[in-house]
Amino acid sequence: MAENGNVVDQSINIGDSSDHFSKPLNGKKLSWQKLRRNDSLEIESRKFPGRQLHGSKAVSWSVILQLAFQSIGIVYGDIGTSPLYVYASTFTDGIRHNDDILGVLSLILYTITLIPLIKYVLIVLRANDNGDGGTFALYSLVCRYAKVGLIPSQQAEDRDVSNFELELPSKRLRRATKLKSKLENSQFAKLFLLFATMLGTSMVIGDGVLTPCISVLSAVGGIQQATTKMTDNMIVWISAAILICLFMVQRFGTDKVGYSFAPIICVWFTMIGGIGVYNFVKYDPEVVKALNPKHIIDYFRRNKDKAWISLGGVVLAITGTEALFADVGHFTVRSIQISMCTVTYPALLCAYTGQAAFLRKHNDLVPHTFYKSIPDPLYWPMFVVAVLASIIASQAMISGTFSIIQQSLSLGCFPRVKIVHTSTKYEGQVYIPEINYLLMIACVAVTLGFRNTTNIGNAYGIAVVFVMTLTSAFLVLIMLMIWKTNILYVIAYVLTIGVVELVYLSSVLYKFEQGGYLPLAFAAVLMTIMFVWNDVYRRKYYYELENKISPDKLKEIVAEANFSRLPGLAMFYSELVQGIPPIFKHYVANVPALHSVLIFVSIKSLPIGKVPVEERFLFRKVEPMELNVFRCVARYGYTDVRNDRHEPFERMLIEKLKEFIRDDYWLKKAILNNGETTSDQEIDDGQIDENTNTKQEDLEDVDNQIDMIDRVWRAGVVHLIGENDVVAGEGANVGKRILIDYAFNFLKRNLRQSEKVFDIPQKRMLKVGMTYEL
Incomplete structure (x- = not known):
């Protein structure tokens, strides 16, 4: 809609327009549907035709099977190496009663079945956001269905974007609508959702730090079973060296790393599953009785509070489960489901059952269960594979960390970092150099500082269960508001999976002082960074919104006598969607000249994974026509590539601008030919004869405008980047001054600059500085 009567709504749905307007303008028929304008700069499209909201990527079965193979190496290394330390972490004080082994085995079997298999593989993966997973994917789903975003880039017309009005009235619909309304009208709910999202993201990143430490230390420590010459100090330094090597290969990308790792993890699963079956048959086949959950009750009766504390060790059996969801953007839902059900789940059940059978005959060997249960001829091969698998185990959460940081960055919740898309074959595979090296430093520091797996395991459990609990909370919200699930199923989910996770959370928090504080410390630091960036980001947006140029x-400004026009085209970048940013007034006050064509380019991130290229640009022409001033919103999803060298941003924008000029002409003709009909109404015949009432001079004028765009483009393009320094306004309190003047500006000075986002040539870039008093 126009900001006032002087601006004509010129935004359009330009999907497939290149096919229709690549031919001469004369002598063709255009469908009214092709000319309809479904979007404006202030009524943003939240759902694009032909895209599934909750489905997996539409790929062939051959690609799915390839990705399923890759996912074994990337996703399951963490949960696959848990047998290295689960029993040792659970029975920290030794085995008091032989039947306790059955109780713990029963806990492990049902926990793996309930959470990784049922919750994540069968339920949570359905909550992906167009194929992308993780905490921010869940948050983006909620934002897309309810107006809970804190950046006011949505308008009042967006209130019905969730398609509720298309459904028949029902109790579930009324419940979902009521919940949606409460969320939209509660500032506390909006802040709490963002806080929970940041907390979950921070915990996953903390998980990405702790996974490599505990996995590598556990595996390398196995060599002490073969030789006493290997000291604890040597194991720690060897582990640190291995971790450094692991992070150094991340730049090659998930695709190459996955194909390298997958065969090793396949061998790992084959060996632990085979050894598990061997131990089950050799030592005590009666451990199959653990399938009876009565043994869990008996275990708690015998051990009481100690059984509850031991749950912190049992939960390590499902470490890395969040990677199933966080890494789905690197693969597909179907590929992860296939690999989990056919390889990972059966192998883990066999491994834990075999170790339990071994322990029933060797209670005293619980601290070294994994290596002691290996048949002697297989010890060294298993040791080598275990070290390799532990290295690979780290890959799951590292890849997941990259994915969720990319999402949070696009939604304005993380400082600018470099996003490298490492695969042209598979979407969603990214690498972030800055984060990679920070993770490496943190992992090495934790390994050298803690030096053993006991305290790291305590920290690890808190990170794992916290993320799972937050995921469940978001999932319940999505069930109620988006899926409109039957309330009985929601209650069943909460009473089973939700209660189990809360029990595990209470257990791991008990070990807060024994290393459990570490992931919370990581989360506090990360959330501080995210809060500072997001808070000032929102303050800047509101400042520009309140001071925009009408x-x-x-x-x-343009009509002033001393104002001149320069040959060429200028693109003026900002993040403001609803108008012209105040920094433009600052520019013309100091440089009283404008280029022949001026385009205000607003960069907007939608809470959706990807925006199709044909839907990327929305244009509006600012009246009067002779100004040659356009406004454009470039819309991106949180997984879109913004500096694609194969599709230069500048060329793509100019081509879409020329299409817009053609489309604009035919839209006006369509409106004239249909009287009072607007673009929101359906036309029965659906066709407009271009030759009807067409004046040749009008067509020539359109061609002249397009030729003019080509001429000024060839004359040269200048990219004007608004660089706003921010300071706390007069009278600001101490907290606000620290937040803006010190914390935010420190982050801004030490991170990537905005021109890097679109790979703008330095020779054609001009920065325009202005200070905002917030």
């Missing part, structure tokens, strides 16, 4: 003011 179209009338723009005409006054």
Whole structure:
């Protein structure tokens, strides 16, 4: 909609327009549906035709099977190496009663079945956001169905974007609508959702730090079973060296790393599953009785509070489960489901059952269960594979960390970092150099500082269960508001999976002082960074919104007698969607000249994974026509590539601008030919004869405008980047001054600059500085 009567709504749905307007304008028929304008700069499209909201990527079965193979190496290394330390972490004080082994085995079997298999593989993966997973994917789903985002880039017309009005009235629909309304009208709910999202993201990153430490230390420590010459100090330094090597290969990308790792993890699963079956048959086949959950009750009766504390060790059997969801953007839902059900789940059941059978005959060997249960001829091969598998185990959460940081960055919740898309074959595979090296430093520091797996395991459990609990909370919200699930199923989910996770959370928090504080410390640091960036980001947006330049003011500026026009085209970048940013007034006050064509380019992130290229740009022409001033919103999803060298941003924008000029002409003709009909109404015949009432001079004028765009483009393009320094305004309190003047500006000075986002050539870039007092 126009900001006032002087600006004509010129935004359009330009999907497939290149096919229709690549031919001469004369002598063709255009469908009214092709000319309809479904979007405007202030009514943003939240769902694009032909895209599934909750489905997996539409790929062939051959690709799915390839990705399923890759996912074994990337996703399951963490949960696959848990047998290295689960029993040792659970029975920290030794085995008091032989039947306790059956109780713990029963806990492990049902926990693996309930959470990784049922919760994540069968339920949570359905909550992916167009194929992308993780905490921010869940948050983006909620934002897309309810107006809970804190950046006011949505308008009042967006209130019905969740398609509720298309459904028949029902109790579930009324419940979902009521919940949606409460969320939209509660500032506390909006802040709490963002806080929970940041907390979950921070915990996953903390998980990405702790996974490599405990996995590598556990595996390398196995060599002490073969030789006493290997000291604890040597094991720690060897582990640190291995971790450094692991992070150094991340730049090659998930695709190459996955194909390298997958065969090793396949061998690992084959060996632990085979050894498990061997131990089960050799030592005590009666451990199959653990399938009876009565043994869990008996275990708690015998051990009481000690059984509850031991749950912190049992939960390590499902470490890395969040990677199933966080890494789905690197693969597909179907590929992860296939690999989990056919390889990972059966192998883990066999491994834990075999170790339990071994322990029933060797209670005293619980601290070294994994290596002691290996048949002697297989010890060294298993040791080598265990070390390799532990290295690979780290890959799951590292890849997941990259994915969720990319999402949080696009939604304005993380400082600018470099996003490298490492695969042209598979979407969603990314690498972030800065984060990679920070993770490496943190992992080495934790390994050298803690030096053993006991305290790291305590920290690890808190990170794992916290993320799972937050995921469940978001999932319940999605069930109620988006899926409109039957309330009985929601209650069943909460009473089973939700209660189990809360019990595990209470257990791991008991070990807060014994290393459990570490992931919370990581989360506190990360959330501080995210809060500082997001808070000032929102303050800047509100400042620009309140001080934007009206179209009338723009005409006054251009109409001034001393104002001149320069040959060429200028693109003025900002994040403001609803108008012209105040920094433009600052620019013309100091440089009283404008280029022949001026395009205000607003960069907007939608809470959706990807925006199709044909839907990327929305244009509006600022009146009067002779100004040659356009406004454009470039819309991106949180997994879109913004500096794609194969599709230069500048060329793509100019081509879409020329299409817009053609489309605009035919839309006006369509409106004239249909009287009072607007673009929101359906036309029965659906066709407009271009030759009807067409004046040749009008067509020539359109061609002249397009030729003019080509001429000024060839004359040269200048990219004007608004660089706003921010300071706390007069009278600001101490907290606000620390937040803006010190914390935010420190982050801004030490991170990537905005021109890197679109790979703008330095020779054609001009920065315009202005200070905002917030």
